[in-house]
Amino acid sequence: MKTVILIVLIIFSSLSSGKKFRWCTLSDLEQRKCAELAKALTAVLPLATATSFARISCIRAHNTYDCIDKIRANKADAASLDAGDVYSAVKLYGLAVVAKEIYDQGNCVFAVAVARRGTLDIQRLRGVRSCHNGARWTSGWNVPFGFLLARNDLSWDEAQPLSQAISEYFNASCIPGVGVAAPRLCALCQGQKSYVRDKNHFCETSSNEPFYDSEGAFRCLKEGVADVAFLDHLRILSATESEEQEYELLCPDGSTAELSEYSTCNLGKGPGRGIVTRNNFHKITNKFLSMIQRLFGQKGKERARFELFTSAPFGGKNLLFRDATQHLQLLEEQLEIAYVLGLDYVALLKGLGHEGSSLENSVVRWCCISDAELHKCEEWALSIKSDPLVCVQATSMTKCIEMIKSSEADAVTLDATHVYIAGRCGLVPVAAECYGGDCAQAAEIMEKTGKLIHVKHKALPPVYAVALAKKSAKQINIHNLKGRRSCHSHLYSPAGWLLLSRHTVGALGNDTQNCDIGSAYQNYFWKGCMPGADGNMCKVCIGDSEVEGARVSSRCAAGHNEHYYGNMGALRCLVGNPSGRSFGDVAFLEHSNLLQNIEDLDSSGWVKGYTALDFELLCPDGTRAAVTEWPGCHLGPIPPSTVMTRPVTVTKIYDFLMQSQESLGSKLDSEFQLFQSWKFGGSDLLFKDATQYLVPASHLSYQEILGDSFIQLAESVFNCTPAGILDFCKQDICASSSN
Template sequence: MMKLVSVIVVLLLLLCSITSWGKKMRWCAVSEAEQKKCAELAKALVAVLPPAAVTAFARLSCVKAYSTADCINKIRDNKADLVTLDAGEVYSAVKQFGLTVVAKEIYRDGGCILAVAVVRNNSSLDMRSLQGSRSCHSGARWTAGWSLPLGHLLSRNLLPWAEDEPISQAVSAFFNASCVPGATTMAANLCFLCKGQRSYIRQKNFHCETSHSEPFYHNQGALRCLQSGAGDIAFVDHTALDSIDEREKDELRLLCTDGSLAPLSSFRTCNLGRGPGGGVVTRMNIRKIARKFLVAAQMSFGWRGRERRRFQLFESASFGGSDLLFRDVTEKLSVLMEDMDMSQVLGLDYVALLKGLGHEGSSLEDSVVRWCCISHAEQKKCEQWAISIKSDPLVCVKASSMSDCIEKIKRDEVDAVSLDATHAFIAGKCGLVPVVTEYYGEKCETSAGGGGHFESNELPPVYGVAVVRRSSKSLFFGSLADRRSCHGHMYSPAGWVLPVRHTLSTEHNNSAPCEPNKVYSEVFWKGCLPGGQGNLCKVCMGGTEEAATKRCADNHNERYYGNMGALRCLVGDPTGKSFGDVAFMEHHNLESNIERLNTSGWAEGWVTWDFELLCSDGSRAPLSQWKSCNLGAVPPNIVMTRPVLTARIYDLLMKSQDTTEARPDSGFHLFESQQYGESDLLFKDVTKCLVHTSHMDYRTILGNEFCSQAESIFNCTHSNILQFCNQDVCSIF
C-alpha cells in the first residue's frame, strides 16, 4: 500500500509541475510491430494513471516512420517527439540535427555493449582475412555493427582507407557484399545482401532501411543474415547472443582479435571492443516533459513497475518482434541530467572514434596529424620536423606533461606522442594503442616490403643507473638517507619506478615499495622530481627566458627534467648551487651528455672519470660497467594514439623516417636534440629507427615484469591521469 501511495505522490508532483503543458507525446515507430507495442503502451498509460495525469503529460500517440533516419527528421520537424536510437545514431541526431539525448538504456552489465563478430563454426575466416567476405551489420554507424569493428580493423591496419574517400567507400571495397541497414545513400554494395521490400514509393521501400520491416535489420536481423547463408560474418552486440536458440549456438562461433575462434559464451574475452548502448532523443524545447514522461512510463511498466502485469516496457515477443521501442535486454532507463556533453553521455573514446570515422562529415579531419609537445624545446624541434615533411601536414600542440598528452589524446585535442614505458603503461590502461616502438639496437632490419619499414623480433631496452660524483666517497646503496636526489621526472622508469626496488637506506626499510613518492620523501632530505611536490621539488630550478616556468614543472622547461636534467642536477647549477648527491637516470648517451655539460656552458671541467655508478650489491663501478651495475631494464618508448588513427600516424612516421634518411644534410634529424638545447626531445636520442608494433599489445611490448611492477605501484599510488581515464561511461549511470 505504501508503495502505491508513493507512486501516486510522485505522479501528482509531476502533474503539478507541468500541468500548463498538457502535451501529447508522439513516439516514432519504425515497423507495424513497434506501432502495435506503442499503441498498447498508450492504452496502458490511460488505464493505470489518474485522468488528470494522463491529460497533463502521459497522453501518447504513435507516429509511423520508414526508418530511424526518418524518425530523426520527423522529430526535428516537430512531427514526432521521441525515439530510441543506437549510440552512433544518437551522436548523429545530436551533432547534425540539433536533437538532445534524455535517457540511456542500462543493461545487466551497465550502460555499454560489447561488439562481437559471429561466424558459422565451419568458417575459415579470422579477423585478419575478412577482405572479400560477405558481411552482415546491425546498422550503419551503429556501435557494434559498424563503428567498433571498423575501429578495430583500422587500428590493426587491416582495412585500407584512402584519405580522400569516406569510410563507407573503403568498407564497400573491402567486403565482397554486405547488408548494412541505413547505408542506402552510402554505397550500393553495402545494401546488396539486404532483403527488405523495394518500392519507388518512399514510405513502402524498406530495402536496407533501419526498420524492422527490413528482415536483416538490427542484431536479430544481422544474425538472420548470417544463419540464412546470405553472409559469412555478422557484426552485432553481445546482448543478442542470449536470444539465439540453444540448438543453434553450437553452430556459431566468435572471431577473436588474436585470430582464434571461441564459443559464444566467451564474448567477455573475445570481442572487438566496448561502447555505449542505446539512448532516447527528443527536441531541446520539450526535453523536460520528455524526461518526466519516461519517468512515469518506467515507474509504471519497468522491471520494478507497479503495473508490470498490465504492460511490460522492455518486452517485445508478444508483439511479434524483438527490441521494439527499447532493447529487450534493457534493465532500466537512466534519465539524464540537464545539458550533459556528448563525451559525458557516450564517453571520450567513443566520441573520438566517431570523429575519426567521419561521423561529422569529414574524412580523417583533412589528414592533419597533431603531435604532442611538452616543452618549448620540443615545440621548436617539432616545428622543424613539420617543415622537413611539407607533403604531410603536421601540427605541433603544446601540453604541460606526458600525462597531459595522454589526456589530450583522449579528448581528441592531439593525436600522438612517444611515451616512456610508465606513461605507455598508463596510456594503454586509458585505451590508447601502440603505433611504433623506438629501437635501440645496433642495426635496423628492413621488412620484406622495404621502403624504410622496420621490423624486429627483439626490442632492446635501456638500463636505469644510479650515478654519483666520484668525490662522494661515502655514498652507496643503503647509505642514501638524508641525501639529495635527482629523479628525471614523475613516473620516469629509471628515475621513479626502478630505484624503489633497491635498498636506498638501511635506516628505512622501504615499507611502502608500491608508493615511490612516499619512500623518496622519507629517505631523502630533499631532491628534484619534476612533477612531484614538497621536499622532492626543493632542489629543482625551473626555467628561464623562452622556457620560463615555475620550479618542478613536469617537462623540459624545468632544467633538471629528464636524463640531461638529472645530470645537471647532480653537478648543480652554473653557480655551484642547487645540486643533488645521487641521480637516477638511463644509461644511454651518459658520456655524451657529460661532454655537453662543458660545451653548453652549464658547467666546466667535468669528465666521465668524475662519476661512478652505485651497484645494488653495495659496491661502486665506473660508468662503462652499466651492464653489470644497474637498477634494471627499461622497456623502449612507444608512440601511442587512438585506435582509429594508427595507420595514419604510422604512415606519417615512415615518411618522416624515409625523408630524414634520404636527406642527411638537411639539418633536421628525427633522433637528435642537441641543437635545441636539451636531450631526448620527441624521441630518445639513442633511437636508431622506429619499428612497426601496431599489431602488438602494449603489455607485450613492455614485458610482464615491468607491467607487474607498474600495476603494483598504481594499485596503491594515486594517479590523476588514471583517475581521469577511469571515469567509465559504462558504469556511472
C-alpha cells in the same frame, strides 16, 4: 498504490497542460506497443477519463534519421537510438541525450562477428558477404571497422568516404541506413523498394527492412544471404540450441568460439542505446521516463498491466527499447557527450569521420611537452613530405595521453612507465625506439629490401637505469641515500621513479606508509627535483631560468621548460645551476647518452670542467663503479620508449613515421634529423637522441614491449600509488557497470 497515483499526477501536471508526450516509432509493431503503453497509462490515471486523456501519442517515422528530424522540428519528443545515432543526433543535429539503457553487464554491448561453423575466421573477411545491424551503429559498424582499421586489414584513404573503402572490402553487404552513396552496401538487403518514400523500406533503419538491427543481421546470416553477421551480444544471449550448434563467433586472434563466449571473443565494446530529445525538453522527458519506468519497468508497480522492456506480446523484438534492458539510467542536463558515450568511443567516431571530413582527418597531430619540443616538431613539419604534421603542446606526458585519448592529439613518444599508463588508458603501440647494434642491422636490411622487419621486444637492446654521484662525494652509496638531495628525470620516469623504488622506498618493507611511493619519496629524500611532482621533490628545481628567481610557471614542470627535466636535466641538477647553487647529491637517470650529456655540460656552457672521471655509479650492492661500467652496475633494464596512439589511427601514424624515418632519420646530408636535439637547445626532444631506428611495433601489445617483470613492478606500484591520469582513464563507461 495511492502514492504511485499521486506521483503520476504530479509528473503529468508538469507536462505542458493538454499536450501529448510524443514518442517516435519505427514500425507498425512499435506503434502497437506504444498504443498499449498509452492505454496502460490511461488505466492508472483514475482521475482522467478515456476521452479527455491524450497524454502520450505515437509518431510513426520512416527511419531513425526521420525520427531525429521530427524531434528537431517539434513534431515528436523522444526516441531510443543506437549510440552511434545518439552521437550524430547530439553533435550534428543539436539534440540532447536524456537516458541510457542499462543491461545485465552495464550500459555497453559487445560487438561480435558471427559465422556458420567452420566457414570463416577474422583474417579471411575480405571478399565475403556481410550483414550489419545498422550503418554507423556501435556493433555493426563503429567497433568492427575500428577493429579492421587498427589491424590494417581494411585500408582507407581518408580523402574518400569510409563507405567506399568498405564497399571495396566486402563482396556485397546489407548495412541498413548506409544511404545511396554505396549501393553495394545495400545489395543484400530485402526491404520493399518504392519511389514513394513512405513505401520504400529497402536498406532502411526500420523494422520493415527484414535485415535491420541485430535480429535482422542474424536472420540475414541464417537465410544464407551473407557469410558473416556483425551484431551485438544481446541478440545471441537468446540464441536457440540449434543456433548455438550451427554458428560460432570469430575471435580477434583468428580462432573461433561458442556463441556463449562473447565476453572473451569479441571485436570490442561500446555503449548501447540511448534516448534523445530536444534540449529544452530534457526535464520533461526525464520525468516522463522516470514515471513509465516506475510503473512498468522491471520492478514496476503496474508491471502486470504492461511491461516496458518486453516485446513478445506485440509479435516483435526490441520494440521501443531493447528487451534486454534492465532499467533506464537518467542523465543530468548538458552532460558532455564524451562522458555519456565514453572517451574511447567518441574518439573512435571522430576517427571514423562521423562528423564528416575535416582537417583533423588528414593531419597527424604530434604532442610536444615543451617549447624546445615544439620548435623541433615545427622543423619536422616543414621538412616532411607526407601527411601534414601539426604540433600541439601539452604540459606533460600524462597530459599528452589525456589529449590523445580525447582525440585532441594523435601521437607521442612515451617512456616505459608512461607506455604502461597509456596502455591502461586504451592507447596502443605504433613503433619502438631501438638503440644499439641490432637496430643498425634492421635498418640495413630494410634499406636493401624495402621490407618491414618486425623485431620482437626481446631483441630490442635495453636502456639501463643508473644512480650517479660525484666522485668526490665518497661517503654516498645506494644504501645511505635517505635524507639526501636527489635529482630525478621526472615523475613516473622508469629510472628516477619506478625502478628506483626497488632500491629505496620499496626496500623499506611493505607497510602502508611506503606503499604509495609518491609520498614515500617525499619522506625518504630531504629534498630534490622530480619534475611533475610537488612538495619536497620540487625544492631543488629551477624552472627555465639559469639564475635565481626562476619563472614560477616552469619550475618543477614535467617538460623541458624545467632545466632539470629528463636525463640531461638530472645531470644538470647533480652539478647545480651555472651559479653553482641548487644541486643534488645523487642523480637517477638512464645510461644511454650519459657520456654525451657529460660532454654537453661543458660545450653547452652550462658548467665548465666536468669529465666522465668526475662521476661514479652507485651499484645495488653498495659499491661504486666508473660511469662506463653500467652493464654490471645498474638499477635495472628499461624497455624502449614507444610511440603510442589510438587504435583507429595506428596505420596513419605508422605510415607517417616510416616516411619520416626514411627521409629524415639519421642521414647525414639531411638538414633536419629526427633523432638529434642539440640544434634545438635540448636533449631527447620528441625521441631519445640515442635512437638509431624506429622499429615497427603495431603487431605487439604494450605488455609484450614492456615485458613481464616491468609490468609486474608497474602494477604493484600503481595499485596503491594514486595517479590522476589513471583515474581519468577509468571514466570509460564500458570499464564497469553503470547503476
